[in-house]
Amino acid sequence: MPEYDTDAREESPVKILIAGGFGVGKTTLVEAISEIEPLRTEERLTAAGVGVDDLDGIESKTATTVAMDFGRITLGDAGVVLITLGDAGVVLYLFGTPGQERFWFMWDDLLAGALGAIVLVDTRRLDRSFAAIDFFENRGLPFIIGANCFHGEQPYTAEEIAAALHLGDPATPVLMLDARSREEVRGALLALLDLLIARAGAGTPARA
Amino acid sequence: MPDGHEPGRSRRTRLYALTDGRTAAPHAVLTMDTLITAMPAAEDASGLPSEWQTILEMCRPPQSRAVAEIAARMHMRLTPMTVLLGELAERGLIGHRPPLEAAETSNVNLLMRIRDSLARI
Numbered sequence: 001m002p003e004y005d006t007d008a009r010e011e012s013p014v015k016i017l018i019a020g021g022f023g024v025g026k027t028t029l030v031e032a033i034s035e036i037e038p039l040r041t042e043e044r045l046t047a048a049g050v051g052v053d054d055l056d057g058i059e060s061k062t063a064t065t066v067a068m069d070f071g072r073i074t075l076g077d078a079g080v081v082l083i084t085l086g087d088a089g090v091v092l093y094l095f096g097t098p099g100q101e102r103f104w105f106m107w108d109d110l111l112a113g114a115l116g117a118i119v120l121v122d123t124r125r126l127d128r129s130f131a132a133i134d135f136f137e138n139r140g141l142p143f144i145i146g147a148n149c150f151h152g153e154q155p156y157t158a159e160e161i162a163a164a165l166h167l168g169d170p171a172t173p174v175l176m177l178d179a180r181s182r183e184e185v186r187g188a189l190l191a192l193l194d195l196l197i198a199r200a201g202a203g204t205p206a207r208a
Numbered sequence: 209m210p211d212g213h214e215p216g217r218s219r220r221t222r223l224y225a226l227t228d229g230r231t232a233a234p235h236a237v238l239t240m241d242t243l244i245t246a247m248p249a250a251e252d253a254s255g256l257p258s259e260w261q262t263i264l265e266m267c268r269p270p271q272s273r274a275v276a277e278i279a280a281r282m283h284m285r286l287t288p289m290t291v292l293l294g295e296l297a298e299r300g301l302i303g304h305r306p307p308l309e310a311a312e313t314s315n316v317n318l319l320m321r322i323r324d325s326l327a328r329i
Contacts, residue, residue, distance in 0.1 A: 013241050013242070013243040013274055013305065013307050013308070014307070014308055014313075014318075014322065015241050015307055015308075036277075039276070039277055039280035039281065040280055041240065041276040041277075041279050041280045041285075041286055042279075042285050042286070043285055043286045043287060044285050044287065068276070070276060070277075070280075072274075072277065073326075073329065075322060075325035075326065075329070091243065091272070091274070092322065092326075093241055093274055093276075093277075095241070095276075109239050109240055109241075110240075110241075112239065112307060112310075113241070113306070113307030113308040113309065113310065113312075113313060114307075114313070115308075115313050115319070115322075186326060186327075186329065189326055190323060190326055190327060193319055193322060193323035193326065194323070196313075196314070196319050197316060197319045197320060197323065199314065200314040200315070200316045200319060201314075201316070
């Protein structure tokens with residue numbers, strides 16, 4: 001462990017990633033559940049980080065800065081719930097990952113220590129989320145699929161969506177959700193936690 | 209280092225003015241989700257640069273914030289903020305808690321506590 005003393009350890013940061021293609025509703029989802037207005041963090045890219053060919057026809061502003069939106073849920077310090085980890089509570093950060101594939105080199109930091117991910121898909125544009133699914137499957141990060149119902153409607157069943165996504169693990173949960181709904185987003189997070197608990201090989205079955 | 213070539217950026221505060229001349233990351237490994245808490249040594253911050261005071265104020269226990277959140281609230285990009293926080297860490301003004309180690313992310317007890325807490329928010 002690092003050198004500082006236990007006074008600095010009131011909270012443990014934990015992290016869940018919200019992934020999916022550009023425009024699929026990641027920031028909306030974060031906004032629905034975060035206790036703070038989603039914040040945007042930016043990183044400036046060096047030339048080495050961006051394929052030179054990718055810059056053609058792209059405004060230099062978007063080509064040199066990558067932004068991530070994120071929110072926060074404090075579990076334990078809000079006076080609502082007290083959970084203890086030793087003496088510590090937990091801060092859950094929800095990071096919306098950069099939607100554009102060429103920024104994915106930034107995901108290595110995000111992946112380290114992440115519990116899991118929600119991959120948001122738009123069934124009108126499923127292909128936009130293929131890359132995120134491949135990425136997490138390759139890296140072994142557990143994830144669930146959230147099919148964003150943009151107008152409260154979804155013409156496909158979960159089974160159809162799962163089949164169309166060619167999921168490596170057919171048991172990957174596929175949920176219908178409205179990313180604007182706090183209840184539904186929380187439900188998706190709970191479903192992810194259930195998956196993680198099951199994966200962690202609990203002797204105790206996950207509670208419904 | 210950005211050098212003010214771009215239009216609209218010429219009035220940006222020079223990074224080294226905020227980091228006390230430091231231009232490279234110090235020993236502490238701070239990532240965007242490292243959690244920062246002000247240390248007792250930071251209680252009398254009156255002689256410190258105002259940006260430092262602002263950061264220490266937002267990280268006053270029991271509050272603590274991720275590097276990314278501090279960067280966003282200070283309107284700074286991640287890399288300069290990491291450098292600045294590294295300086296504060298070296299001076300003993302802040303403590304930092306890294307994100308979970310890989311082994312901890314499959315800790316069933318932790319996951320179940322998080323789940324139970326989420327179910328009640």
